[in-house]
Amino acid sequence: MRWIPVSVEDPTLRLESLDVTFETPQGEVRAVRDLSLSVAPGECLGVVGESGAGKSQSFLAVMGLLGRNARVSGRALFAGVDLLTLSRAGLDRIRGSRIGMVFQDPMTSLTPHVRVGDQIAEPIAHHRGASRAAALQRALELLRQVHVTDPERRLRQYPHELSGGMRQRVMLAIALACEPSLLIADEPTTALDVTIQAQILSLLVELKQDHRMAMILITHDMGAVAGVADRVAIMNQGRLLEIGSTGAVFKSPQQQYTRSLLASVARIDAREPVPAEGARTAASALALTDIRVEFPITTGWLAAPRVLRAVEGVSLQVAAGEALGIVGESGSGKSTLARTALRLLPPDSGQIVWLGRRVDDLSARELKPLRRDVQVIFQDPLASLDPRMTVSQIVAEPLQVHRPALGAPERQAEVIEALTQVRLDPALAHRYPHELSGGQCQRVGLARAMILRPRVLICDEPVSALDVTVQEEIVALLADLKRRSGLAMVLISHNLAVVRQLCERILVLYLGKMMEQGCAASVYSEPLHPYTRELLACVPIPDPEVQPGRLARALPGEPPSPLAPPSGCVYRTRCPHAIDVCREREPQWEPTRGRSGAVACHRWRDPGVAP
Amino acid sequence: MNDVNPSREPSRGLWCDIRVRMRRDRGALIAGAILVLLVALALIGPSLSPYAYDTLDWQHLALAPFNTSSHLLGTDRLGRDLFVRALQGVRISLLISLIATAISVAVGVTWGTLAGYVGGRLDGLMMRTVDILYSLPYLFIVIILTTLFTRGSLPVLFISIGAVGWLTMARIVRAETLSLRKREFIEAARATGLGTGAIIWRHLVPNLLGPVIVYATLTVPQMMLFESFLSFLGLGVQEPLASLGSLINDGAREMQSAPWMLLVPAILTTVLLLCFNLIGDSLRDALDPRER
Numbered sequence: 052m053r054w055i056p057v058s059v060e061d062p063t064l065r066l067e068s069l070d071v072t073f074e075t076p077q078g079e080v081r082a083v084r085d086l087s088l089s090v091a092p093g094e095c096l097g098v099v100g101e102s103g104a105g106k107s108q109s110f111l112a113v114m115g116l117l118g119r120n121a122r123v124s125g126r127a128l129f130a131g132v133d134l135l136t137l138s139r140a141g142l143d144r145i146r147g148s149r150i151g152m153v154f155q156d157p158m159t160s161l162t163p164h165v166r167v168g169d170q171i172a173e174p175i176a177h178h179r180g181a182s183r184a185a186a187l188q189r190a191l192e193l194l195r196q197v198h199v200t201d202p203e204r205r206l207r208q209y210p211h212e213l214s215g216g217m218r219q220r221v222m223l224a225i226a227l228a229c230e231p232s233l234l235i236a237d238e239p240t241t242a243l244d245v246t247i248q249a250q251i252l253s254l255l256v257e258l259k260q261d262h263r264m265a266m267i268l269i270t271h272d273m274g275a276v277a278g279v280a281d282r283v284a285i286m287n288q289g290r291l292l293e294i295g296s297t298g299a300v301f302k303s304p305q306q307q308y309t310r311s312l313l314a315s316v317a318r319i320d321a322r323e324p325v326p327a328e329g330a331r332t333a334a335s336a337l338a339l340t341d342i343r344v345e346f347p348i349t350t351g352w353l354a355a356p357r358v359l360r361a362v363e364g365v366s367l368q369v370a371a372g373e374a375l376g377i378v379g380e381s382g383s384g385k386s387t388l389a390r391t392a393l394r395l396l397p398p399d400s401g402q403i404v405w406l407g408r409r410v411d412d413l414s415a416r417e418l419k420p421l422r423r424d425v426q427v428i429f430q431d432p433l434a435s436l437d438p439r440m441t442v443s444q445i446v447a448e449p450l451q452v453h454r455p456a457l458g459a460p461e462r463q464a465e466v467i468e469a470l471t472q473v474r475l476d477p478a479l480a481h482r483y484p485h486e487l488s489g490g491q492c493q494r495v496g497l498a499r500a501m502i503l504r505p506r507v508l509i510c511d512e513p514v515s516a517l518d519v520t521v522q523e524e525i526v527a528l529l530a531d532l533k534r535r536s537g538l539a540m541v542l543i544s545h546n547l548a549v550v551r552q553l554c555e556r557i558l559v560l561y562l563g564k565m566m567e568q569g570c571a572a573s574v575y576s577e578p579l580h581p582y583t584r585e586l587l588a589c590v591p592i593p594d595p596e597v598q599p600g601r602l603a604r605a606l607p608g609e610p611p612s613p614l615a616p617p618s619g620c621v622y623r624t625r626c627p628h629a630i631d632v633c634r635e636r637e638p639q640w641e642p643t644r645g646r647s648g649a650v651a652c653h654r655w656r657d658p659g660v661a662p
Numbered sequence: 663m664n665d666v667n668p669s670r671e672p673s674r675g676l677w678c679d680i681r682v683r684m685r686r687d688r689g690a691l692i693a694g695a696i697l698v699l700l701v702a703l704a705l706i707g708p709s710l711s712p713y714a715y716d717t718l719d720w721q722h723l724a725l726a727p728f729n730t731s732s733h734l735l736g737t738d739r740l741g742r743d744l745f746v747r748a749l750q751g752v753r754i755s756l757l758i759s760l761i762a763t764a765i766s767v768a769v770g771v772t773w774g775t776l777a778g779y780v781g782g783r784l785d786g787l788m789m790r791t792v793d794i795l796y797s798l799p800y801l802f803i804v805i806i807l808t809t810l811f812t813r814g815s816l817p818v819l820f821i822s823i824g825a826v827g828w829l830t831m832a833r834i835v836r837a838e839t840l841s842l843r844k845r846e847f848i849e850a851a852r853a854t855g856l857g858t859g860a861i862i863w864r865h866l867v868p869n870l871l872g873p874v875i876v877y878a879t880l881t882v883p884q885m886m887l888f889e890s891f892l893s894f895l896g897l898g899v900q901e902p903l904a905s906l907g908s909l910i911n912d913g914a915r916e917m918q919s920a921p922w923m924l925l926v927p928a929i930l931t932t933v934l935l936l937c938f939n940l941i942g943d944s945l946r947d948a949l950d951p952r953e954r
Contacts, residue, residue, distance in 0.1 A: 393853050415857070422855035435846035439868040448864075449854045499850065 062089035062128075063233050063265035064113070069125035071105065071112045071289075082108040084289045086125070090282075092232065095259055095266040097280030097297065099273065099312070101518040105289035106269045110235050114152065115142045129233070148178035151226030155238035157218035161210040167221055168206030174228045193224040196261075197254060198607070214609050215381075216247035220254070227258065234258075237269045244380040244545060249589040249605035252279050256602065271518065273316050274591020277301060278598035285309045297595040315523035317548035319590045320597075325571040326374070326555045334407060336539035337392060337425070337507045338368045342401035344387050344563075348614065359613055361387040362563045364640075365401075367541075369556075371506065374533060374540040376554035376571070378547055378586065382610055384563035385543045389511045392541065393427055394418060406506055423453045426500035430512035432492035436484040443480035446470065446498045453503055469502040470495075473528060490521035494528070501532065508532075509541045514549055526552050547590050551575060556647075559583050562613055562621045565640060569648025579643060579650045581660065582622045620653065628660045690944030693937040700934065704752040713743035715750040716902035727922050735926050739916060747904045748926050752934065754905040758819055759885035765824030766885075767878050770831025771870065775862045777832070778839025789836065792829050800826050808897045819898060823888055827881050834877055838870050879942035883935040890931060906931045 071083035083105040090096040100106045111117050113127045113134055127134040129150065134142065146152075154160045161170060171193055172186035181189065187206065194202035197220040210218055219239060226234055236255065240248040256279055259266050268279055276283055277297065284294040285306065292306045304310045342365045347356040362384040369375045377385050390396040392403060394410060403411040405425050410418060426449075429435040436445055446466045450457055457465070467477045473494040484492055493513065500508060510529065514522040530553055533540050544550050550557065550571075557574040559566040559582060567580040578584045585606055592598050608625035611617055617624050623633040630653075638651045654660040685691070708715065718741045727736040727744070735745040777788040804822045811818045842848060843866075851861050890907025892898035899905040906927050913924030 390849070395849055395852055419855040419857070422853065425853075427850065427853045429846040429850065431846055435850050437847045437851075437865050437869070439871075448851070448856070452855050452860075496850070499854075 062091050063130075064267075065089040065126075065128045066109070066113065067126040067128070069109060069112065069127060070123065071108050071117070072122045073118075074120045074122070082121075082289050083112065086286075086289075086291050088284050088291060088294055090233070090265045090267055092265050093259065093263040094282065095255070095268055095280045097276035097283045098267060098269045098286060099271065099276055099283060100286035101271055101312075101520065103288065104286040106286050107237050109286075110237065110267060110269060114146055114150065114235070115139070144178075147174045147226075148229040149231050150233045150235065151229075151231035153219070153222045153226050153234070153236040153239045155241050157215055157222050157242065158210075160222055161218060163210055165209075166206065167208050167210065167213070170210075171206075171221065171224050171228055174225060178229045189228070190224070193227055194221070196227065196258070197221075197224045198250075199224070214247075215243055216250065216609055219243065219247075219251055223251075223254065223258070227262070230262065231264060233265045233267070235267045235269070238271070239268070240275060241270070241272070245547070245589040245591075246380060246585060246605070247609065248275070249591070249602055250607060252591075253602040253605050255279055256599070272591065273301075273313060273519070273593035274598060277593045277595045278591055278602040280595075285312070301593065301595050311520065313593060315520045316593050317519075317522065317526065317546065317552055318592060319548040319551060319575070319587065320592050320594075321548075321551065323552075325551055325575055326553065334370065335368045335404070336371045336373075336406055337541065338366075338402075338404040339388075339392055340366045340402040340404075342366070342388065342391055342403070343399045344384070344391050344396060345399050357614055360563050360616070361613070362391065362398075365558075365560070365563070365565055367558055367568070369507070369539040369541055371539050372533070372537040373556065374542055374554040376547075376550035376557045377541060377543045377560060378545065378550055378557060379560035379566075380545065380586075380610055382562065382613055383560040385545075385560055386511055387563075388560070389427070389509050389541065389543050393425060393509060420453070423449070423503040424505050425507040425509070426503065426505040427509045427511065428493070428496045428500050428513050431516055432489050432496060433484055435496050436492055438484055441481050441483055442470075442487070442495050445484075445495060446480075446502055449499060449503050465502060466498075469498040472501060472532075473498045488521075489517050490524060493517065493521075493525055497525075497528070497532075501536075504536065505538070507539045507541070509543070511543045512545070513542070515544065515546060522549065529553060547575075547586060559586065562610060562616050564621055565649075565651060566622065567648070567650045567652075569643070569650075573648060579648075579655045580622075580652050581626045581628055585625070620651070622652075628654050628657075630654070687944045687947070690941050693940035693944075696933065697937040697941070700752060700930075700937075701756065704749045704756065707749040708746045708753075711743060711746045713746050715746050715904060716742065718742060726920070727926070736920075736922050738912060738923055739920070742902075744923065744926055747909060748906075748930055751904045751906040751909045751927055752930060754899055754903060755886050755889055755907070755931075755934070758816070758823065758889045758905070759882050761820045762824040762827055762885040762889075763878050763881045765820065766827030766831050766881055767874060768828075769824070770828035771835050771867065771874060773828065773832040774835025775839050775866050775870070778836040779843055779858065779862055779866060781843075785836075789833075792832055796829055804892065805897060808892075816899075819889070819892070823885055823892075826888070827885060831874070831877060831881070834873060835870055838873055839866055842866055842869055876942060876946040879938060879945055883938040883942075886931070886935065886938075906934075 066089070067087050069083055069086040073080045073082055086109055088096070098106045108117065112121065112123045115134070117123065123135055125135065129145065134145070168187055168190050171190035172183065175181050175186040175189050176183065190206060191202055194205055199205050199217060199220050205213070213221065240251050243251060252275055255266065255268070258264065268276065270276060280297050282295065283297050283300045285292045285300065285308065287308050293300060293304065293309050300309065301313065304313060342362055344362040346359045346361055348359050349356045365388055367375060377388065379385050387396065391398050394403065398411055401411065402409060405421055408421065410421060443466050446469055447462050450462050450465060466480065470477045470480065475491060475494045475498065479487065479491065484495070487495065513529065514525050517525065526549060529540070532538060542550055542553055554571050556569065557571050558568045559580060561582050567574065567578065567583045574583060575587065578587055588601060589605055592601065606625065606627065611624055619635050620633040620638050623629040626633065632653050638653045640649055640651050642649050720741055735748065737744055738747065773788060777785045807818055807822045848861060848865060851865050856864070889898055889905060890910060893905045893907030894911045896911070899908050909927035910924060910931065913927060916923045
């Protein structure tokens with residue numbers, strides 16, 4: 052059992068009936084209502100809720116960072132001072148010095164044209180009056196604390212030269228620069244891959260213990276909270292619903308909302324079995340053979356273009372009624388592969404076969420009638436809908452292309468049927484996309500894809516931009532569509548827990564290459580490739596009894612640049628089992644588990660490496 | 663993603679958007695009203711007056727405005743009614759600038775969307791053409807054009823002025839197209855099987871309308887100014903026809919003895935330019951997605 056601080060000490064921050072109201076042209080919006088909570092030194096409070104719950108607004112209000120149209124009332128006591136009554140100058144002495152902050156997007160939170168070292172040194176010089184040399188020395192020390200590799204070099208780099216995970220570490224270093232007594236982290240890992248997410252979360256745990264800071268972790272991710280937080284506050288629609296020790300809230304939630312939130316999280320350790328692989332009698336609906344996609348990267352006028360190998364030697368087959376999950380970190384070539392399979396990008400070599408017909412050498416004109424059988428939905432639900440068209444125009448467009456003879460009333464009937472099929476109210480047909488919620492937009496995208504009754508549906512991260520409860524609905528809808536229409540589905544996702552709910556077979560990609568492929572049951576229960584194992588280990592489990600231990604085992608390391616992939620096995624730079632042969636030779640794609648799976652690893656059979 | 667949509671306003675498209683937002687802008691409303699008034703006056707005004715734009719009234723040469731005769735704004739040194747000539751000038755100037763703008767919109771949008779959407783070599787070729795045309799001293803080209811053809815022929819004026827305007831429009835449209843092209847709804851349209859032309863017409867152009875309208879509104883005064891400039895140099899509209907530019911040219915010669923001959927067209931030009939610019943600025947604010 053973990054140490055849960057008892058409130059003998061004075062809390063670091065105490066909120067008393069905090070209210071936040073926004074004046075908007077449509078009237079007042081009450082973002083936060085009557086919020087009271089506290090956080091003690093050395094304690095991490097997880098604040099959980101879906102979008103619109105008011106969790107970020109509460110703490111932005113505390114820091115005085117809300118826009119001019121916001122009204123804040125109540126009290127926010129920090130070290131005996133009510134932050135809400137402080138002048139700007141008074142707040143400036145506290146912000147960035149005694150309270151540190153980390154935001155979601157590490158890309159936009161750093162100034163692009165200032166070197167990393169100077170960005171860390173700035174608050175030190177500002178709040179402590181240290182000299183530049185001393186501040187830079189301290190910056191170096193901080194980078195070591197947040198486990199940035201090669202910190203001396205990083206000091207002189209610009210933010211765009213760092214990976215997302217590195218940038219988030221730099222953000223943490225800046226937040227920690229003046230040894231704050233409170234750290235507010237607002238969705239610090241949402242924009243990161245699962246592996247990097249696990250590293251950052253375990254770093255947060257370490258920092259909290261080393262510095263005895265109070266920490267507030269604002270997130271929508273129950274798994275992240277389970278691994279890091281000592282206490283949890285659940286918020287919904289601006290209200291605090293429930294607060295208590297993490298163990299208690301997860302084990303016996305008092306509120307219906309908390310229960311539904313916990314129930315809708317896709318869990319990698321779910322009790323339901325993974326979809327079983329059926330008899331492979333059905334003909335293959337989509338087949339890719341040895342696909343290679345390269346992008347020339349021009350760095351300047353005179354420099355020779357470098358080649359980025361986005362996808363190399365990938366083959367896959369999906370049969371009707373079957374779902375294949377493609378997983379991997381960002382940069383693994385998942386989306387490029389999807390666009391190639393759709394023939395939105397031309398492959399540099401390899402074959403693409405749709406429903407038994409080879410399509411990689413067809414012209415756009417020849418391809419057009421075939422496109423109705425292979426459809427797609429995208430990650431960003433809003434961006435995938437034309438903002439100047441209404442829902443019914445969007446959904447009807449494929450009909451105009453492929454069944455131009457259809458009259459307006461019939462077309463309208465088809466649109467209404469498609470909307471009903473994705474469980475969307477047909478009354479929304481005359482709305483514009485920006486008037487819909489994320490989940491509704493994704494349903495419109497799905498209706499557009501399904502209206503032609505395609506045989507193959509490619510889903511590129513279909514739920515990762517959505518709230519967990521909405522995710523669950525969309526996943527259920529996809530499962531239902533697949534079952535009823537015998538659709539062949541390719542599901543691309545970085546979320547292995549979501550893939551587990553839908554897919555019979557899994558393909559693991561790393562730096563554009565295939566690492567492992569197999570039926571879901573065996574990949575999840577006994578992954579053969581060390582990378583698959585690492586991916587699975589990093590998926591957070593919303594269970595405070597196991598998640599802290601899982602976090603502690605997260606491996607360090609980030610994917611290398613795809614412009615300069617490692618020799619031999621591309622995964623060797625992060626692999627705990629790498630030996631000489633991994634550097635020298637590229638591993639073969641070897642069949643395993645009878646004929647259903649395959650793996651590319653030199654050591655998958657070696658004792659101590661094999662599971 | 664917000665599941666509860668905060669805006670409770672009814673469904674709206676582009677035009678509705680513009681209406682709602684511009685209604686809040688007092689300056690643009692007044693500018694719009696003045697513009698409508700001026701256009702109406704230019705259309706019907708000359709027919710209310712007993713004089714035509716080229717009638718010479720030998721009794722009243724260089725008459726000052728607001729006199730007892732029927733020449734409301736006085737006459738020029740040939741006795742032509744300044745009120746009628748100024749409104750005639752507004753007509754010609756508006757006509758030229760609107761047609762030139764229409765040409766620049768049509769050519770610029772086609773050129774820009776094609777270059778931006780198709781990309782690759784075609785993009786390079788098309789945009790280098792624009793660069794080359796940009797670097798030519800277009801004033802000389804216009805001078806050559808106007809001397810090759812009949813001096814002051816209106817079609818030549820339309821084409822030569824419009825040929826200058828579309829370059830910037832093409833660049834703006836191409837830049838917008840490049841950012842739209844990466845959006846997923848374009849990919850979804852391609853996956854549906856829509857051809858290049860259909861994607862440009864159905865998905866790109868409607869989404870480009872905002873910046874195009876704004877830039878077009880700001881192009882109208884530019885064109886008007888350019889026309890005035892050409893006419894001032896004597897390359898534009900020829901006597902007895904008048905445009906605002908040629909009227910200013912005439913008036914400038916009599917600046918000392920009869921300042922109203924300069925002031926009347928100059929004030930009209932300024933008011934027109936100001937109106938167009940105010941409306942353009944307001945449209946830009948209304949259509950800027952960041953303002954939402």
